[in-house]
Amino acid sequence: MDKYLLLLSRKNSQFFYGIKNTEQVSVYNIYRDMSIPERVLRKIMIKLRINIDRYYDSWKFDTNDYTKIIMEDGSLDDGIFSYLRKIFPHAQLIYWFRNSLNAVDYVRVRDLHIKHAKLCDRVLSFDQSDSCQFGYEYIENPYVIDKSLVADSLKYDMIFLGSDKSRYESIMHVIRYTEHLGWNNFVYIYSKTKPADKYIGNHFVAYRDYLKEMIKSKAILDIVDVNYQHGYSLRIFEAVFYKKKLISNSKSLLNEPFYHPNNIFIISPDDESSFDGLLEFMQRPWVDVDTEIIKKYDFYNWIKRI
Numbered sequence: 001m002d003k004y005l006l007l008l009s010r011k012n013s014q015f016f017y018g019i020k021n022t023e024q025v026s027v028y029n030i031y032r033d034m035s036i037p038e039r040v041l042r043k044i045m046i047k048l049r050i051n052i053d054r055y056y057d058s059w060k061f062d063t064n065d066y067t068k069i070i071m072e073d074g075s076l077d078d079g080i081f082s083y084l085r086k087i088f089p090h091a092q093l094i095y096w097f098r099n100s101l102n103a104v105d106y107v108r109v110r111d112l113h114i115k116h117a118k119l120c121d122r123v124l125s126f127d128q129s130d131s132c133q134f135g136y137e138y139i140e141n142p143y144v145i146d147k148s149l150v151a152d153s154l155k156y157d158m159i160f161l162g163s164d165k166s167r168y169e170s171i172m173h174v175i176r177y178t179e180h181l182g183w184n185n186f187v188y189i190y191s192k193t194k195p196a197d198k199y200i201g202n203h204f205v206a207y208r209d210y211l212k213e214m215i216k217s218k219a220i221l222d223i224v225d226v227n228y229q230h231g232y233s234l235r236i237f238e239a240v241f242y243k244k245k246l247i248s249n250s251k252s253l254l255n256e257p258f259y260h261p262n263n264i265f266i267i268s269p270d271d272e273s274s275f276d277g278l279l280e281f282m283q284r285p286w287v288d289v290d291t292e293i294i295k296k297y298d299f300y301n302w303i304k305r306i
Contacts, residue, residue, distance in 0.1 A: 003025075003064060003065065003066050004024060004026070004066065004068050004070065005026050005069045005088070005091070006070045007030045007075075008029055009029070009030055009075070017146075017207060017208055018144035018146045019144050025303060026066075028058065028059040028062075030057060030071075030074055030075050031055050034055060042055050046077050049078065051079055053083055056080070066088055066091045068091060068306060070094045070096050070124075070303075071084075071096065071116075071120070072098055073095065073096065073097050073098055076109065081119040092122065093119075093120040094123070094124060095116060095120040095122070097117070097126065097127065097130060098126055098141055099127075100129075101127070101134075102129075117134075117136075122137060123137065124138075124139050124306065126140055139305065139306070142298065142302035143234070143238075144298070145241040145242070145298075146208070149211055151216045154217065154218055155184070155217070156185055156216055156217040158178060158220070158221050158247065159185065159214050160188070160189070160220070161187075161188040161205060161214075163189070164190065164191035164193070164194060168191075168194075170223050170269035171187075171189060171221070171269070172199070173269050173272075174221060174267065174269050175187055175221075177275055181279065189201070190202070190205070214238060215242060218282065219245035219247055219282065220244050220246050221235075221248075222235040223248070223269055224249065224250060235248075236248070236250075240289055240297070241294065245265070245282060245286070246263060247267060248265070248266060248267070249269055250266070254266060257293050258293050262286060263286060263287055265277070
């Protein structure tokens with residue numbers, strides 16, 4: 001039986017926070033918690049190619065005999081791969097791209113991550129285009145539902161929380177249109193460059209804090225740059241797992257086994273004619289997705305497919 005070690009960039013603040021370690025799966029942050037001076041020093045040491053194993057999380061003390069080690073695309077450290085092979089000499093080393101290589105906010109580190117992927121035995125990508133271009137194995141991103149989240153009542157018609165990237169105008173077109181219809185939306189567009197206002201914020205929001213608002217919403221807005229991203233965002237799985245309506249510009253969703261016209265509405269953000277029928281869509285009852293389909297994307301089943 002395979003035994004997995006999963007190394008993540010931010011286990012507690014991202015959607016992985018719900019993962020619990022089992023006899024078969026162990027999950028750690030790549031790096032331990034650090035003070036600001038330590039993080040600055042670590043970056044300097046990486047640039048100078050100085051060993052930084054002092055900053056690795058406690059996985060470096062783990063004595064389990066892992067057969068597969070999965071590294072999320074969150075490390076900028078060249079030396080970690082040889083270090084992993086040294087302490088886990090019998091394990092297969094797998095690099096996992098959870099982000100699209102052509103994403104606007106990924107350009108700066110793109111080549112470095114491609115270089116790191118070449119140091120591993122296998123490479124996985126959630127993006128079908130990247131998989132074809134680079135010969136990586138395609139696998140959808142997984143999800144872990146937080147069953148403790150319960151909404152006493154619905155507060156919002158639609159929610160969007162995400163980074164600005166290159167989609168600000170498309171997002172705002174949908175937001176303004178629905179607010180004109182009288183919708184009460186929760187909108188938080190994270191930006192490092194735009195000044196904060198009603199819709200834009202400049203501080204990072206922990207994933208569980210977002211989920212606390214999402215659970216109170218009827219629908220989730222999913223707008224991606226279809227020119228570069230050909231893999232599904234977390235919002236797709238949030239909708240499926242938490243039974244939320246999904247309004248998306250990803251036309252490929254029409255071909256997915258979890259698609260149902262009562263649950264998913266496809267739009268072209270810059271073409272208001274594509275919004276026709278949106279109000280009627282919101283009034284349709286949710287149609288449950290087959291549990292076997294949902295299980296496919298559940299983290300603990302997903303990892304066994306690797």
